[in-house]
Amino acid sequence: MPQKNSPAGPPAATGPAAEPGDILQAAATTDIELKRLMEAIYLKYSYDFRDYSGASQKRRVLYALTQLACPSISELQSRVLDDPRMFQQVLQYLTIPVSEMFRDPSFFLALRQQVVPHLRTYASIKVWIAGCSTGEEVYSLAILLREEGLLERSLIYATDINPVSLDKARQGIFPLSSIRGFTANYQQSGGQQAFADYYTAAYAAAIFDKSLRENIVFADHSLATDSVFSETQLVLCRNVLIYFNKKLQDRAFGLFHESLGHRGFLGLGSKESIDFSSYATRFEPLVRAERIFRKRPGLV
Structure with missing residues (x-):
C-alpha cells in the first residue's frame, strides 16, 4: 500500500x-x-x-x-x-448574415445631417445597398428616408449573394428580442418618431410595416462576379469589404465608382477605408470619421 x-x-x-x-x-x-x-x-x-x-x-x-x-x-x-x-x-x-438596425448610430446621424440635404436636390433617388444580409440596414435606411420625406421618390436596390438572407430581408421580420437594441440605435441616430410605430409585435417577432418595402428591390448580386446594373446617388456597402482581399476590394470600389452618378456618395463600415485602394483619388471624404465619401467630379 x-x-x-x-x-x-x-x-x-x-x-x-x-x-x-x-x-x-x-x-x-x-x-x-x-x-x-x-x-x-x-x-x-x-x-x-x-x-x-x-x-x-x-x-x-x-x-x-x-x-x-x-x-x-x-x-x-x-x-x-x-x-x-x-x-x-x-x-x-x-x-455570415449578421447585422442590426441602425448599426453604428453615428453613421446614420451623419447620413441624415450631411447626405440627405444633397439628396433632396434630386427629383428621384436611387440607392444601392450592397451586401444587405438579412435586411436590417435596408429597413433602417427606408425609415430614415421616410422621416426625411424622401422615401416615396427613392428606389433602394438591396443586393446579396445569399438567397436565404435575401428571403429573410424580403419578409421584414426580426426577433423581438433584438428590438430593444434596435430602438436604442434608432434614437441615437436621430430618429424622429417612436420606433414602435414601424413594426407590429406578434409571436416573439417584430413585423415591419410592409409599406417600407414598396420602394425596395431585393436582388441577387455578387461583387466578385457581377457588373453594375443602375446609376445611383448613394451606395452603402458596410462591413462587407473587410472580408475581401485587396484585389476584390478594388473590384468592388470600381463597381461603386461606376454606379455612382455625378458627385454621388459612398458609405463604408467603421473598419473599412478606401484610402489604400486603387480608387482612393477618385473619392473625397465627406465625413471621414463615419467613412462617408463623395465621388470627385470630372473622373471616369
Whole structure:
C-alpha cells in the first residue's frame, strides 16, 4: 500500500511533440484544401469566394466542419459537389448574415445631417445597398428616408449573394428580442418618431410595416462576379469589404465608382477605408470619421 504523501511517479508517456515543420506542413495543406474548395464552389455553383480574406475564410470553413460533422475540408468539398443542399448550408457559414438596425448610430446621424440635404436636390433617388444580409440596414435606411420625406421618390436596390438572407430581408421580420437594441440605435441616430410605430409585435417577432418595402428591390448580386446594373446617388456597402482581399476590394470600389452618378456618395463600415485602394483619388471624404465619401467630379 503506498504511503500517504509519497512522491508522484514518473509522468505518463505521451506521444512525440509536433515538430515545427509538421505544423507548417499541416497549415500549408489546409490552405491548399481551402483553395480547392473555393475553386470547386466557383466551378460548380458560380459563387466566387476565391478572393475573400484567407484568415476569415479559414475560420468560417473550420467552424463549418465542426457544425456539419465533417472530418476534413476535402470531405466537405466532396459533399458540396455531390449535394446542392450541402452547398446551401456551407453558404450560410461563408457569408455570415449578421447585422442590426441602425448599426453604428453615428453613421446614420451623419447620413441624415450631411447626405440627405444633397439628396433632396434630386427629383428621384436611387440607392444601392450592397451586401444587405438579412435586411436590417435596408429597413433602417427606408425609415430614415421616410422621416426625411424622401422615401416615396427613392428606389433602394438591396443586393446579396445569399438567397436565404435575401428571403429573410424580403419578409421584414426580426426577433423581438433584438428590438430593444434596435430602438436604442434608432434614437441615437436621430430618429424622429417612436420606433414602435414601424413594426407590429406578434409571436416573439417584430413585423415591419410592409409599406417600407414598396420602394425596395431585393436582388441577387455578387461583387466578385457581377457588373453594375443602375446609376445611383448613394451606395452603402458596410462591413462587407473587410472580408475581401485587396484585389476584390478594388473590384468592388470600381463597381461603386461606376454606379455612382455625378458627385454621388459612398458609405463604408467603421473598419473599412478606401484610402489604400486603387480608387482612393477618385473619392473625397465627406465625413471621414463615419467613412462617408463623395465621388470627385470630372473622373471616369
